[in-house]
Amino acid sequence: MSTNSSGVRLRSVTKRFRSGTIGIDNASLTIEGGEFVTFLGPSGSGKTTTLNTIAGFVRPTSGSIEIGGRDVTKVPPSKRNLGIVFQNYALFPHMSVRDNVAFGLHGRGLSKHEVSKRINDVLTMVRLGGLEDRRPKQLSGGQQQRVALARALVYQPPVLLMDEPLSALDKALRDQMQVEIGRIHREVGTTFLFVTHDQNEALGLSDRIVLFNEGRILQVGTPSELYEQPRSLFAAQFLGESNVFRGRVTSAQTLEFAGVPLRFNGGAPATKSAAIVVRPENLLVRQADEARPDENQVSALITNISYFGSFRSIMVSYLDGSSGQLRESASSEARFSRGDNVSVCWDPGRAVLVDDGEAAA
Amino acid sequence: MSENTRGGWGLWIWAALVAVLLVAPLLAVVPISFSAKQSFTFPPSSLSLKWYENIVSSPRWWSAIGTSILLGVLVMVICTLLGTAAALGIHRYPGRVGAVVTGILVAPMIIPGIVSAVAIYASYLRWHLTGNLQGFLLAHTVLALPFVVVTVLSSLSSTDPALERAAASLGAGAWRTFARVTLPAIAPSVGAGALFSFVTSFDEVVAASFLQSPVIRTLPIEMFVSVTNQVDPTIAAVSTVILALTTMVVLLPVIVRNRRPKGASS
Ligand SMILES: Nc1ncnc2c1ncn2[C@@H]1O[C@H](COP(=O)(O)OP(=O)(O)OP(=O)(O)O)[C@@H](O)[C@H]1O
Ligand SMILES: [Mg+2]
Numbered sequence: 001m002s003t004n005s006s007g008v009r010l011r012s013v014t015k016r017f018r019s020g021t022i023g024i025d026n027a028s029l030t031i032e033g034g035e036f037v038t039f040l041g042p043s044g045s046g047k048t049t050t051l052n053t054i055a056g057f058v059r060p061t062s063g064s065i066e067i068g069g070r071d072v073t074k075v076p077p078s079k080r081n082l083g084i085v086f087q088n089y090a091l092f093p094h095m096s097v098r099d100n101v102a103f104g105l106h107g108r109g110l111s112k113h114e115v116s117k118r119i120n121d122v123l124t125m126v127r128l129g130g131l132e133d134r135r136p137k138q139l140s141g142g143q144q145q146r147v148a149l150a151r152a153l154v155y156q157p158p159v160l161l162m163d164e165p166l167s168a169l170d171k172a173l174r175d176q177m178q179v180e181i182g183r184i185h186r187e188v189g190t191t192f193l194f195v196t197h198d199q200n201e202a203l204g205l206s207d208r209i210v211l212f213n214e215g216r217i218l219q220v221g222t223p224s225e226l227y228e229q230p231r232s233l234f235a236a237q238f239l240g241e242s243n244v245f246r247g248r249v250t251s252a253q254t255l256e257f258a259g260v261p262l263r264f265n266g267g268a269p270a271t272k273s274a275a276i277v278v279r280p281e282n283l284l285v286r287q288a289d290e291a292r293p294d295e296n297q298v299s300a301l302i303t304n305i306s307y308f309g310s311f312r313s314i315m316v317s318y319l320d321g322s323s324g325q326l327r328e329s330a331s332s333e334a335r336f337s338r339g340d341n342v343s344v345c346w347d348p349g350r351a352v353l354v355d356d357g358e359a360a361a
Numbered sequence: 362m363s364e365n366t367r368g369g370w371g372l373w374i375w376a377a378l379v380a381v382l383l384v385a386p387l388l389a390v391v392p393i394s395f396s397a398k399q400s401f402t403f404p405p406s407s408l409s410l411k412w413y414e415n416i417v418s419s420p421r422w423w424s425a426i427g428t429s430i431l432l433g434v435l436v437m438v439i440c441t442l443l444g445t446a447a448a449l450g451i452h453r454y455p456g457r458v459g460a461v462v463t464g465i466l467v468a469p470m471i472i473p474g475i476v477s478a479v480a481i482y483a484s485y486l487r488w489h490l491t492g493n494l495q496g497f498l499l500a501h502t503v504l505a506l507p508f509v510v511v512t513v514l515s516s517l518s519s520t521d522p523a524l525e526r527a528a529a530s531l532g533a534g535a536w537r538t539f540a541r542v543t544l545p546a547i548a549p550s551v552g553a554g555a556l557f558s559f560v561t562s563f564d565e566v567v568a569a570s571f572l573q574s575p576v577i578r579t580l581p582i583e584m585f586v587s588v589t590n591q592v593d594p595t596i597a598a599v600s601t602v603i604l605a606l607t608t609m610v611v612l613l614p615v616i617v618r619n620r621r622p623k624g625a626s627s
Contacts, residue, residue, distance in 0.1 A: 057526055077529040084530040090523035094545045103541070104531035151531070 005033040005191045006068030006158035008054060013063035015049050023049030023058070025215040031208075033068075033158070036185050036192045038202040041212030042238070047195045050212070051161055054193065056080050068158055083152030083160040083190070088168060089144045091136040097123075097147050098132040104155045122154040125187060126180075142173045149184065159191045166201065178204060199239050203227070211235055227279070233354050236277040243283060243324035243344075245298065246275040246356055255353065258319035262296045263348045273356040282350040283326035285314060285336060286343045295345040300324070302340045316344060387604060394597035401594065412598035422599065425583035432494070432579060433563040436501045440558035443502070444509025445551055449543075451510070452517040463510070470507040474567040477504065482571035492574030500568045505561035509554035516550035517543075552614065560607070 008031040015023040024046040031037050039047040052058035054065060056077035064073045072080055083104075092100050101119050110118070123129050126146040136144055145165060152160055165181075166174045182205055185192050196202055202209050203223045211219045211226060219231050230236035233244065247257035249272055254261045262276055276296075284295075291297040300316040303323065312328045314336070326344065336342060389403050394412055396405030416422045447466055451459040469477055481500050482491065490496030524546065528538040544551075566581045573582045580603065588596055 055526075055530065077526070078532050078534055080530075081532070082530060084527065086523045086527060088521070088523065090521060090527040092524060092527070092542055092545075103528070103533070106537070107532065151527075155532070 004156045004158050005189055007031055007033045007035075007066075008159060008191065008193070009066040010050070010054075011064045011066075013050070013053055013060045013065065015053060015058055016061045022215045024053070024060075026063070027217050029210060029217060029220065031191060031193065033191055034189050036182075036194065036205060036207045037210060038206040038208075039193065039195045039210050039212060040197065040199065040202040040239075042197060044214075045212040046215040047197070047212050048163055049215075051163055051193060051195050054159075055082060055084055055161055081155075081157055083155070083157035085145075085148045085152050085160070085162040085165045087164045089136070089148040091144060091147055091151070093136055096133050096135060097128065097139070100136070100147055101151045101154050104151060108155060118154050122150045125153075125184065126150045141169050142177060145169065145177055146180075149181075153184070153188060153190070156188070157190065159193065160188075161193045163195045164197070165194070166196070166198075174201075181205065203239070209239075211238065213238075229352055230277060230354060233275055233277070233356060236352070236354060241280050241325055243278045243280065243318075243326070244275050244322060245278075245318070246273070246320070246322075248272055249274050257298065260298055260319070262298070264351065264353045265348050266353060271355050274353055275356045276351050276353055278346050278351040280313070280324075280326045282346050283324075284345045285316075285326065285328065286345055287335075288341060288343050291343050291345060294347070296348055296351070297343050297345045300342055300344045302336055302338055302342060305334075305336070305338060316342075318344075390597050390600045391604070393594050394601045396594050396597075399593045401592075401597070412594045415593075415595045416598055416602070421578075421583060422595075425578050425580045426602075428494070428497075428577060429563055429580040432497050432501060433559045435498055436505050436562040437555050437559040439498070439502050440505045440509045441551060441555040444506050444554055444558070445513050445547075447506075448510050448513035448517055449539075451514060463514070466510050467507045469504050470511070478568040478571050481568050485572065491572050492577055494577060496572050497569065497577070497579065500572060501562040501565055504565060504568065505558035508557035508561060509551075512550045512554040512557065513547055516547045520546045556610065556614075559610070563607075 008029075010027050010029040013027045014025055017023055027046075027050060039050060041047050049058055053060050054067070056072070056075060060073065064071055066072065067080065067082070092103065095103070098119060101122060102115060105115050105118060119132075120129075123132065126149050128143065128146045128150060131139065131143065136147065139147065145168075148165070162181075166177055169177060178201055181192075181194075185205075194201075194205060206223060208220060208222055209226050210217055213234050219226060219235050221229070226235060226239050230239065230242075236242045236244070245255070245257040245262060247255045247262070250256050250261065252267065253263055255264060255274060255276055256262070257276070264276055285300075285302075286297075288299065298318060300318050302314055303317050304315040306313045306315075307330065309330065311330050312334065313325055314328060315323060315325050317323050324344070392404055393401055395408045395410065396402070397407035397409035397411070398405065444466075447462070451463050481503075485491050485496050485500070490499060520543070524542050525538055528542045533541065563579075564581065565579070566585070569579045569582050570585065573579070578586070580599070584596055584599055
């Protein structure tokens with residue numbers, strides 16, 4: 001299949017529904033051609049609304065949308081030339097697989113021969129050859145998903161939109177389709193916009209993640225940027241596990257957590273109240289008297305230890321009553337058990353400081 | 362024998378009983394229509410076709426049958442087009458406007474027939490719509506429209522709204538979306554609505570009895586008039602003809618559907 005991709009640009013897009021609900025609030029976003037971008041966020045955070053403004057099903061209250069450099073804010077969905085995969089696939093029930101896929105090729109000035117070649121190619125790509133004459137009802141969920149992909153890709157749209165396309169599948173199939181979607185993206189080279197509230201899908205598939213909460217775009221970045229440098233407590237807690245030490249910033253380098261000074265790297269935040277976030281794999285457990293001067297150190301009580309084969313997950317509770325977790329390689333000797341009072345330590349360079357302003361979800 | 366089977370027998374007997382109660386009077390009418398005597402005795406002592414000859418040779422009956430069929434077909438066509446369009450509109454604007462429009466269109470189904478009929482008569486008298494086909498057409502359209510609106514509306518609300526969005530995303534305009542996606546989804550209900558509207562008109566007595574004149578009468582009215590004038594089995598013969606016709610109308614779609622080869626594409 002030929003490479004054909006466009007960038008997408010949102011400029012200050014706001015959607016206020018007639019009920020007064022804000023679906024999306026002043027969102028600006030630039031997506032490059034060929035990127036795989038996921039919209040991630042909790043339920044009701046505005047992912048679908050944003051996708052629908054790009055698709056044209058929702059007209060923004062203000063702001064503008066560009067696709068491939070063209071302003072499409074007032075262009076109807078049928079003229080935007082986008083591929084869309086719907087959550088429940090929305091396959092035409094009375095048409096065969098072939099007719100479903102052929103639907104979008106109508107009126108594009110293709111010869112009969114070209115049409116059937118395109119259909120065959122795309123069905124081969126999604127690995128559905130031989131099922132052309134089936135009706136959607138005669139296919140499994142995974143196969144329907146593939147038809148939906150084929151139907152949306154056959155006319156080589158420059159952008160493909162998918163709203164939680166995997167949510168109707170069971171876990172095993174979801175993992176398999178996730179790999180397939182990644183492969184198809186590399187094969188067609190089209191820009192993919194993928195909505196999900198499953199962080200594993202987002203981390204595994206995307207070039208970049210757009211994190212939504214309460215109708216706002218909180219952060220945009222690669223999966224590792226979002227994981228390693230969350231810019232808000234919400235981002236830190238939504239993506240992956242984290243240990244949160246809330247406290248007061250006392251100097252440009254220290255935050256006081258339950259009476260204990262903790263050092264952090266980077267400049268002081270604008271607000272006095274902030275939190276240090278440390279990922280479980282960056283924490284170490286030591287005997288209470290074993291601490292080193294170059295590390296931050298917090299006392300903790302071990303509440304549980306679970307064994308996961310390659311690592312042990314240790315649940316702890318901190319001085320302020322909050323709980324956290326850390327990981328220890330299972331190859332090291334198990335020195336602690338439940339109920340032990342220990343020191344939890346980390347290198348200040350392996351933690352981030354975030355505003356406490358946005359309360360946890 | 363298992364209890365299950367006995368339950369099955371009970372159900373069969375019950376069904377047979379209901380069937381007999383429903384169908385028996387109809388089946389009595391058929392033999393009477395072939396009676397040789399001018400009486401309703403059942404079973405008839407001797408047979409003839411003279412009541413059928415009576416219909417065939419009487420211009421009154423011909424004209425009534427013709428009027429009813431013409432009227433029914435026109436009402437069906439108009440109601441199917443208008444009713445489907447109305448249902449599509451109501452479905453698209455589901456707010457207060459939709460509710461009000463639905464209420465107005467469906468009202469004739471709820472208002473007692475005699476009330477509608479009197480109201481229709483009173484206003485049509487003024488508009489010179491009594492005793493002519495236009496009057497019948499207008500009245501029956503109003504009375505039959507709800508059946509199309511209601512059946513099409515219910516099938517629209519059970520079809521996946523994402524289908525129309527999908528069609529739009531694939532580049533289809535309003536017409537192609539309607540013809541290739543929406544219409545196939547609601548076609549069975551449109552068909553059922555069409556059938557209902559034909560039968561409603563064909564069967565309608567109350568408004569028709571106000572609007573009729575010696576010049577224009579529908580079949581039910583002609584039957585009514587003939588029964589009050591003289592009692593003979595002609596009426597049974599007419600009933601038999603109607604029975605045969607309506608059975609055919611109802612069975613036709615079933616037969617056509619079974620004839621179509623399996624898996625044929627649309
Ligand atoms: N048609 C609508 N009318 C009124 N409010 C709406 C409408 N569609 C969405 N909303 C509201 O806008 C907000 C954002 O909704 P949206 O569907 O974009 O969330 P989402 O991130 O896709 O959530 P989910 O993960 O549950 O699909 C929600 O508060 C929702 O209730
Ligand atoms: Mg959504």
